[in-house]
Amino acid sequence: xxxxxxxxxxxxxxxDVSQGKVLMVKIDPNARYAWDAGIAIGRFLAELKKxxxxxxxxxxxRRTMVPPRMFCEECFRPTDEWVYLEDSGRVNTYSVSYLRxxxxxxxxxxxxxxxxxxxxxxxxxxxxxLGGVKPEDxxxxxxxxxxxxxxxxxxxxxxxxxxxxxx
Amino acid sequence: MGLRRVAVVxxxxxxxxxxxxxxxxxxxxxxxxxxxxxxxxxxxxIDGVVIGTAPDCFDGVHMKGEYLSDGCGAWQKPVMxxxxxxxxxxxxxxxxxxxxxxxxxDVVLVVAEEKMSSCHPHPQGAFLTIFDNLLERQLEPxxxxxxxxxxxxxxxxxxxxxxxxxxxxxxxxRNALDHPCAQVAEDITVDDVLNSEIMxxxxxxxxxxxxxxxxxxxxxxxEHVAKRVxxxxxxxxGVGWHLDTAYWTNRDVYYPKYVEYAARMAYRMAGITEPRKxxxxxxxxxxxxxxxxxxxxxxxxxxxxxxxxxxxDGVTQRNGDLPVCPSGGLMGVGNPIAAAGLMKxxxxxxxxxxxxGKRQVPGKPITGLAQAWGDLMQVGTVVVLRI
Numbered sequence: 293x294x295x296x297x298x299x300x301x302x303x304x305x306x307x308d309v310s311q312g313k314v315l316m317v318k319i320d321p322n323a324r325y326a327w328d329a330g331i332a333i334g335r336f337l338a339e340l341k342k343x344x345x346x347x348x349x350x351x352x353x354r355r356t357m358v359p360p361r362m363f364c365e366e367c368f369r370p371t372d373e374w375v376y377l378e379d380s381g382r383v384n385t386y387s388v389s390y391l392r393x394x395x396x397x398x399x400x401x402x403x404x405x406x407x408x409x410x411x412x413x414x415x416x417x418x419x420x421x422l423g424g425v426k427p428e429d430x431x432x433x434x435x436x437x438x439x440x441x442x443x444x445x446x447x448x449x450x451x452x453x454x455x456x457x458x459x
Numbered sequence: 460m461g462l463r464r465v466a467v468v469x470x471x472x473x474x475x476x477x478x479x480x481x482x483x484x485x486x487x488x489x490x491x492x493x494x495x496x497x498x499x500x501x502x503x504x505i506d507g508v509v510i511g512t513a514p515d516c517f518d519g520v521h522m523k524g525e526y527l528s529d530g531c532g533a534w535q536k537p538v539m540x541x542x543x544x545x546x547x548x549x550x551x552x553x554x555x556x557x558x559x560x561x562x563x564x565d566v567v568l569v570v571a572e573e574k575m576s577s578c579h580p581h582p583q584g585a586f587l588t589i590f591d592n593l594l595e596r597q598l599e600p601x602x603x604x605x606x607x608x609x610x611x612x613x614x615x616x617x618x619x620x621x622x623x624x625x626x627x628x629x630x631x632x633r634n635a636l637d638h639p640c641a642q643v644a645e646d647i648t649v650d651d652v653l654n655s656e657i658m659x660x661x662x663x664x665x666x667x668x669x670x671x672x673x674x675x676x677x678x679x680x681x682e683h684v685a686k687r688v689x690x691x692x693x694x695x696x697g698v699g700w701h702l703d704t705a706y707w708t709n710r711d712v713y714y715p716k717y718v719e720y721a722a723r724m725a726y727r728m729a730g731i732t733e734p735r736k737x738x739x740x741x742x743x744x745x746x747x748x749x750x751x752x753x754x755x756x757x758x759x760x761x762x763x764x765x766x767x768x769x770x771x772d773g774v775t776q777r778n779g780d781l782p783v784c785p786s787g788g789l790m791g792v793g794n795p796i797a798a799a800g801l802m803k804x805x806x807x808x809x810x811x812x813x814x815x816g817k818r819q820v821p822g823k824p825i826t827g828l829a830q831a832w833g834d835l836m837q838v839g840t841v842v843v844l845r846i
Contacts, residue, residue, distance in 0.1 A: 293470070293809045293816060299640050300489035301474030301673065302481060314480060318579075321519075325592075333593045357709070359594055365704065385615070385712070387607030388660035393599040395583035404604045404659075406708045417708040419595055419608075427660070432615050450594045 332360045335374070337448040343440050345377045347412050358412045377411035379438040380459070384408050384417045388427040403427055407436060407456055423455030434458055462560040466685035466692035467552075467844065469498030469678035470805040475642040475793030478576040479672035483518055486674035487530030487572045490798075494568065494676035495532075498688050505678075506564040508533040510540040511551030511571035513796035513833075516585040517578050531570040531676075544589075545746065545833025546700070547571065548675075548800015549840035553698040555679045556842075565681045572674040573795035582670050589835065603667065607659040609712040609836060610749045614661065616713035617764030621661055625652035626770045627748040628665050628790050634777060635787020637817035642793035643669050652748070666748040668788075673795035675802045691812045696826075697729030697843035705835050718757030718832060721839035725828075726759075729843040734759050738843070739824035740810055741781065742803035744831040745788040754830055755783065757839065782820040785810060800831035804842055811846040 308314050329337055332348060336359060339346040348360035352367040356375050364371050386405035390398050403422040408415060422430060423439065436456035446452040471493025473479070473486050481489065487510075495501060510524045510531050520526045524540025531538075541547065541554045548571050555569040575582040586602040613619070626649055635644035647665065655665040685692040701720035704710060722734070731737045743754035752766035760781065761769055769775055775783035786792055786806035789799045807827035809815040830841045 293639075293805075293814050297639075299472065299474050300481075300493070301476055301479055301486065301640070303474065303476035304478040304480050308480075309478065319519075327592050329593055337593075357706075359706070365706075384708075385608045385612040387604060387611055387662075388657070389601070389604055389607070390656075390660075391583075391601050391603060391658055393584065393587050393601045395581040395601065401660075404598070404600065404608060406608055415709060415711060419598065419600070419708050421598060432611075450597050 332362045336360050340450065340452040341446045341448040343443065345379050345409060347375045347377045349373050349375050355413045356411065356416070358409050358416050358418060375411065377409050381407040381409040381436060381456070383422070383430065383432060383434045383436060385432065386422060386430055401427060403430060405456070420450070420453060421455040422457065424457035463562055464682040465556045465559040465679055465695045466682065467677050467695065467808045468680045468685050468689045468692055469494045469500065470676065470808050471497055472640055472675040472802060472805060473673050474640045475671045475673040475795055477642065477670060477672070479574065483527055483572050483574040484530035486574065486672065487527050487570050490674035490676040491530065491532050491568060491570050494678050498678050500566065500678060500688060502532045504566050505532060505536065505568045507537040507558050507567045509551050509555045509558065509567060509569045510538065511547045511569065511797040511801060512540065513542065513544060513547050513573055514585065514589070516588055517573065517575040517582055519577050527572055532568055543833055543838045543840065545744065545796055546800065546831045546838040546840040547797040547833065548802070549804060549829055549831035549842055550700060551797065551801060552677055552679065552695070552804050552842055553700060553840060555677070556695045556698055559679050559681050565684050567679045568676060569679060569801065570674065570676040571797040571801035573798050574672045575670045575795060576672050601659070603659040603662055605707070605836060606747050607662045610661050610747065612711070612713045613749055613753055619767055621653060622649060623767040623771070624749045624752065625649045625666070627745065627751045628652045630770065630776060631745060631784050631788040631790035634785055634818065635791025638787045638792050641787055641791055642671055644787060644791050662747060668746045668790050668794035671793035671795040671799070673793060673798045675798045675805055677801065677805060677808070691846065693808045693811050694845045695842060696845045697725035697731065699724030699841040701839050702834070703837040705837060707836050712836060714763055715753055715757040715832065715839060717837055718754055718830065718839035719759060721841045722758045725841040725843050731843065735761065738826050738828050739822070740785065740807065740820055740827040741783050742786060742788070742806050742829040743783065744800065744803070745784055745790050746794055748790065750832070751784060751788065754832065758828065758830060777818065777820050785815065785818050785820050803829040803831065807844045811844060
């Protein structure tokens with residue numbers, strides 16, 4: 293690699309774009325999707341609507357899995373039974389986010405976390421948010437419990453759990 | 460196994476930039492034509508083409524392999540596009556390797572491109588589409604969430620501080636000052652990293668590689684061709700790749716097992732039994748500062764939790780015992796996803812040939828390794844090169 297040669301590529305500045313010094317072609321395809329929730333997650337969402345977290349157990353490897361699946365990806369065979377889990381668990385890891393999904397800045401941070409759900413096999417967690425706690429008071433391994441939306445507002449979504457709070 | 464030896468014989472790249480005037484096809488052509496020119500071959504000498512490019516959603520062009528194909532010299536030839544997320548840049552040369560090793564092709568052109576700037580207002584928005592569509596997107600995650608969650612788990616498992624990790628940014632951004640294509644080369648201090656804006660704690664702005672446009676290309680050749688076109692072929696002696704579960708919340712992310720399995724596959728092929736002694740120079744994937752450390756451990760180049768101390772001790776500096784990211788890495792040169800991975804392979808190629816200019820590590824290294832990682836924190840890709 294010759295350091296003295298000129299490498300190709302023409303960097304543009306923000307001004308080049310915002311002041312229209314270069315031409316751009318824009319399109320908004322506005323593509324929208326509606327996904328079938330499937331068998332396993334369909335049931336999981338229906339149970340969330342009832343205020344319950346459900347997992348799925350494989351009799352061969354004896355794992356109780358959440359999120360639930362109809363086939364065990366390790367044994368590569370059907371899973372065997374539905375198991376109701378607790379709506380509580382332990383913080384496996386957490387972070388403190390000052391960014392929205394689109395990279396715009398948040399004034400008040402959110403606290404994304406992985407929560408290991410009680411009743412599932414060790415290490416089986418889901419991603420959700422922590423709430424009702426200041427970021428500086430959260431600890432790794434802390435016990436947390438789901439804070440549900442009121443029953444009539446639930447619609448069969450992961451957001452039926454508003455967040456998990458320490459208890 | 461009856462596999463043929465395969466060498467890297469040429470390389471080319473564009474600058475890495477936040478926004479390039481050139482289209483993805485033009486960038487691909489610039490890198491591909493430079494790679495051919497570097498080994499005095501022409502497109503007529505190329506039997507097949509491998510295209511590496513990461514999510515279609517950045518370019519906003521579906522069937523991106525086909526879109527980029529003329530810039531990659533692929534028309535009227537057998538062509539393949541592989542895709543394993545961020546691991547793509549090191550997976551593409553693996554695909555090129557098995558094209559040639561199989562005996563079906565003598566000379567293959569490998570081109571990796573990314574133009575992330577096309578996604579508005581910020582490419583981060585496109586990352587929402589990598590998360591689980593039924594259970595995770597509703598929480599409106601950004602990509603930095605999951606890295607912050609992984610980094611925090613890594614820090615907790617080994618009792619590490621942010622200060623232990625920030626040194627990686629300092630080293631790589633400084634190394635990049637000597638790279639003619641670098642986007643974010645800087646001379647900074649650990650305190651600059653710690654005092655930069657918090658994005659998703661524990662990740663600060665200077666712990667993260669930038670959004671980039673760019674392209675890189677390599678020419679791979681079978682032994683009889685390689686020995687004819689260059690007196691310094693760089694042999695691909697080991698390749699490995701491995702995928703872990705996409706249920707990333709069901710496994711302990713403090714250690715990248717899939718990188719270890721990919722490395723073991725490559726080491727077995729290359730006859731490496733003591734990686735720390737037998738590998739002289741490393742380009743592990745460093746989109747975030749902690750990832751360089753995480754990956755050094757997964758590559759078995761040190762024990763679990765020991766990579767930060769190697770960095771503090773200067774072992775991973777360019778003049779250290781095990782130079783790590785002498786290019787400046789993604790943290791310094793930039794991160795056009797697939798192109799960034801292939802840049803790492805190109806860096807090892809230049810270093811082993813003694814052609815890395817001001818970045819050249821001392822001591823005439825003979826064995827180097829490049830690694831990338833991707834998908835939902837689940838894929839490892841590894842290439843071992845020797846001169």
